[in-house]
Amino acid sequence: MEENFRMIAKCFFGFEEILENELRALGAQDVEKGVRMVSFKGDKGFMYKANLSLRTALKVLKPIYSFRANNEQALYKGISGVNWSKLLNANQTFVIDATVHSTYFNHSEFVSQKCKDAIVDQFRERTGQRPSIDKAFPDLRINVHIDKDQVSVALDTSGNSLHQRGYRTATNIAPINEVLAAGILLLSGWEGQSHFLDPMCGSGTFLAEAAMIACNIPANINRKEFAFEKWKDWDNDLFEQIINSLMKKTKEFHYTIKGFDKAPSAVNKAKDNIRNANLEDYVTIKEENFFDTEKEVEGKLHMVFNPPYDERLDIHMEEFYKNIGDTLKKSYPGTNAWFITANLEALKFVGLKPSRKIKLFNGSLEARLVKYEMYEGSKRTKFQVSE
Known part of the structure; x- marks a missing residue:
């Protein structure tokens, strides 16, 4: 033994x-x-x-x-x-x-x-x-x-950091680290029990990680190598055995996982990365501006995204964050919406009261992971609009 x-x-x-x-x-x-x-x-x-x-x-x-x-x-x-x-x-x-x-x-x-x-x-x-x-x-x-x-x-035992999963070859301006994305999804309570939407999906990291969590696919199954493969006691048979037993524990997923991005280049990159991760059966990606969309599914929707928060981008941040709040309020009833931002000033303009706020770091930037519960019907207006 x-x-x-x-x-x-x-x-x-x-x-x-x-x-x-x-x-x-x-x-x-x-x-x-x-x-x-x-x-x-x-x-x-x-x-x-x-x-x-x-x-x-x-x-x-x-x-x-x-x-x-x-x-x-x-x-x-x-x-x-x-x-x-x-x-x-x-x-x-x-x-x-x-x-x-x-x-x-x-x-x-x-x-x-x-x-x-x-x-x-x-x-x-x-x-x-x-x-x-x-x-x-x-x-x-x-x-x-x-x-x-x-x-x-x-x-x-790992070698390169384990966020280097092996499926992401194409990235956008400010991609979110795969480990950070997976942690945010788990903190948000995502287990694959509802429909999922990332309305600003960039290169598709949240979508890939959400699909792997929902189907219980091992996070690093697409990785090219681990440091222990060069060790003197490397046991290839044991490794293959472990992979086979993990893959037997994957599960079916009966909902939808969707991503929107308004940039055609981001949509193409996200599609490439989802293909690299062998997750096309679970994920669909469309070129859409979130602010022009509305909820497409019946029942609960779980939304997680990483909006821009860098002042150097050509975006008026206060207006942008106000639009996030307005779109959620108007078009996404029955949704648990989570997003991470390091722009704590712009966050005030969402105009909704978060039901949770969790302190995290995105690289060296102090950030907040916030949750907004968008209720169906009258309860929504009663509790969601901040004073």
């Missing part, structure tokens, strides 16, 4: 609880929520499964060693305490990603360099050969995290 070991899944601020729920649902053991991360236990098969399935994780790390160091000699000695030949051959390549929160070390580049020296010297002394550095496509990606004098060494 494979041994269980501890792993750390990194995430965006505000997504810790959803990631914790995702891990529990997948069957992770000993799950503990932290800040921008969740730690858990599982075996090698679960490590593969977590990378394939997690929608809100940016990376999955496998901690292998920790020690204390308050100067460069102690750091060098600590890194030398790992038997690197168990993880790497002398003819292979590696890279070190260092994160430093410490008064003893103030440069992550310096820390990376010192750690690299310790690894290379160990190989040279033992074999006369040395592995080399490859920043783009290393065989082993090592993560070194220093907090005060506590040094944690982990292997990066």
Whole structure:
């Protein structure tokens, strides 16, 4: 039997609880929520499964060693305490990603360099050969995290950030990160239990992520590779087995997923990306200006979108956000409408009272995810218009 070991899944601020729920649902053991991360236990098969399935994780790390160091000699000695030949051959390549929160070390580049020296010297002394550095496509990606004098060494099981799902080749001016999109959908309560609309769909990220959630398709099934595929203990048969078992758990979806965008170029890009993700059976995209549309479906509609909020775009923001509120009020009864914006000033012009406001970050921008409940009939006018 494979041994269980501890792993750390990194995430965006505000997504810790959803990631914790995702891990529990997948069957992770000993799950503990932290800040921008969740730690858990599982075996090698679960490590593969977590990378394939997690929608809100940016990376999955496998901690292998920790020690204390308050100067460069102690750091060098600590890194030398790992038997690197168990993880790497002398003819292979590696890279070190260092994160430093410490008064003893103030440069992550310096820390990376010192750690690299310790690894290379160990190989040279033992074999006369040395592995080399490859920043783009290393065989082993090592993560070194220093907090005060506590040094944690982990292997990066994922490689490139897990938001790089593999289906998005074409993007618009301000595309939303795939992990951020999936997290917003999960925060909004989207599970595929109603019709779905993204009225400003851009390159189609919300549409793809919404379809994958609704059908329980693993988030990273279209990804070209994971870092663990280059490891010494890589087990291709086990990986195939995990993929097959995940694909057996996909489900039918009985509603519609639609996207509008008024830019023909965005519509074409979105269609390309949906095709790349093999989701054309679930998603339709039309060239429409949201402000000229009305609700097309019976029953509940779940709406999630990412309106423009960059002042550099040629849009009068106050008027634009007022139009969002007017369109929802006039044309979309029976709709739960969610959107994210970093333009907190323009948000005031929507003219509706949000029933929820969640603080998130889109890159470095502080943003709000807001929810507007558009009721059917008279209740709508009674509660929705802000004073």
